[in-house]
Amino acid sequence: MRAEWKMGGAAGLAALSAIWGWFGWLVVLWILCMVVDYATGTAVACKRGKWSSGMARDGIWGKLGSIIVVLVTVGLDVGIGLILMEMEALPFTYTVLLSPIVISWYILTEMGSILENAGALGAPMPDFLVRWIAALQRRVERMGEE
Secondary structure, three states: OOHHHHHHHHHHHHHHHHHHHHHHHHHHHHHHHHHHHHHHHHHHHHHHOOOOHHHHHHHHHHHHHHHHHHHHHHHHHHHHHHHHHHHOOOOOOOOOOHHHHHHHHHHHHHHHHHHHHHHHOOOOOOHHHHHHHHHHHHHHHHHHHO
């Protein structure tokens, strides 16, 4: 790969990081996980000879539902931030709290589904990886409850 392309790519990623920050990259990871989950789920259905447009639409509707949930949490974060700013209740600026927790939960859910799909496609599955994802998801749920 040419040095100019590498430098351009690095500059582009740096610019996106400056614009989005860590939260934006979390959203990008979530979107990538949704795409990979949909693709691997489609591959499993094709392998089993059970692919149908109705099931594919159901998968897309489910992804749309999760996007709506995340948009609601973003709205809640904005509302909470405005209320706290008006009350001057915190010694720091509130930006996001709920959204990263919910997106992290969805990322772990998608990753668990991707692992299930990979196993259904015949990939050997390390048990510890499945347990780690489940443990991380439980931890995120506890964070949301606390």
